Amino acid sequence: MTTTPRLTSLAHGGGCGCKIAPSLLREIMSHVPAGVLPPQLLVGTESSDDAAVYQLNDEQAVVATTDFFTPIVDKPRDFGRIAATNAISDIYAMGGQPLLALALVGMPIDKLPVETISQILEGGASICAEAGIPVAGGHSIDVVEPIYGLVAIGLVHPQRMKKNSSARAGDVLILGKPLGIGVLSAALKKDMLSEAGYDLMVQYTTQLNRVGTALGQLEAVHAMTDVTGFGLLGHLLEICRAARLRADLGFDAVPVIPEALELVQQGISTGASTRNWASYGGEVVLETGMPEWQQKLLTDPQTSGGLLVSCAPEAAAQVLATFHDAGFAQAAIVGHLTEGNPQVNVRSIL
Structure with missing residues (x-):
């Protein structure tokens, strides 16, 4: 009989604790060119803010962010719920209202049963439902460590965003x-x-x-x-x-x-x-x-x-x-x- 491994045993770190250290991240980003910066881009990478903000018109701006990580807990549904809550938070941190999400899924298919992976995604979808938004798509890959998160899209009034x-x-x-x-x-x-x-x-x-x-x-x-x-x-x-x-x-x-x-x-x-x-x-x-x-x-x-x-x-x-x-x-x-x-x-x- 095959025993399903603890989720946290499959990851070298967990949750937001697996983020790249801030000093190393600044060094990495210092070598990345800014690229095209249209005037409608109200918030980009310049101040390490929570999300990008792109103005559509006088009343609306799109807030876009993404967040994903390795397991912080072993219960699959809890892992999905935590990751989704964390990702959507960046929209709220800009003063915005979320509109929809896309799922980002990386799973070791040879180590985790379908049921476990489904529970992770179901947990994330339940939080999106609580936030009043759909999971409108996403992308999945087969990787060594389990990874789950969201792309979150929202709206904010250009004059009310909180940089x-x-x-x-x-x-x-x-x-x-x-x-x-x-x-x-x-x-x-x-x-x-x-x-x-x-x-x-x-x-x-x-x-x-x-x-x-x-x-x-x-x-x-x-x-x-x-x-x-x-x-x-x-x-x-x-x-x-x-x-x-x-x-x-x-x-x-x-x-x-x-x-x-x-x-x-x-x-x-x-x-x-x-x-x-x-x-x-x-x-x-x-x-x-x-x-x-x-x-x-x-x-x-x-x-x-x-x-x-x-x-x-x-x-x-x-x-x-x-x-x-x-x-x-x-x-x-x-x-x-x-x-x-x-x-x-x-x-x-x-």
Whole structure:
């Protein structure tokens, strides 16, 4: 009798933790020519934003993105749901509304039964249905490691898209979901994650960031991004570089999944966290005496993480209420932006 292997055993990494390290990615992209840049291309690769945006007319712009990765969990349907939620998030991070998706499927056909592969795709399709969009096609190949994700297409008003370069000095920073997904995934691989911890991991990673569409309608929301594989520090630094601002972050204000907090203090973390710090640690100033586990959490790769919002301080209460009303109970103010060279200063308390 043939035993179906664990999905995570077939992959060298998992979820957004398998992303290429940010410093290496910047080096690779530095050798890639920009190509044709029509004036209708409102957002391209210039600021490491979440999605490309192409203006169609005065009222509409297409938002296009893609995201895929190797398994972060062993249950096929959960893997599909997580990957789809993560991919669609980039549309919401631009303030847009998703329209349709295309599936990207790479599977080791000699190792996984048809039923398992079907469950992965069914999980992704279920999330697309929840988002109100169809899976309108896709592409599949036979590969060594299982890979699944989506191309996601959406629409946004050209004047309401939220570029990461539009953040302003004085803005408040609000994070929509708690950190710790990478830590939980590392514990899962070591058989150290509780059943309740697994359920929480799936709950957060399959929670659609659809609140981004509503936040995109608020003029006082100046910039948004979603926190994924580069960790909170990495994606905040992308805002800082794009807007040429400095960020002050208060660790004690950052929401963290309780079991992840316990595990990281026991030394559980991902290799991606170490790679992230090696890539951008020179742009981060940590408070003297800050323990290493706090650094690990701030660089922890989030799969399908929360939205990071930069908004005017007078709108912070409204933004928090919008998050909370949409089911993001742990959304919290975690820092603010000021004039200064692009970097992040981390203290225990703001």
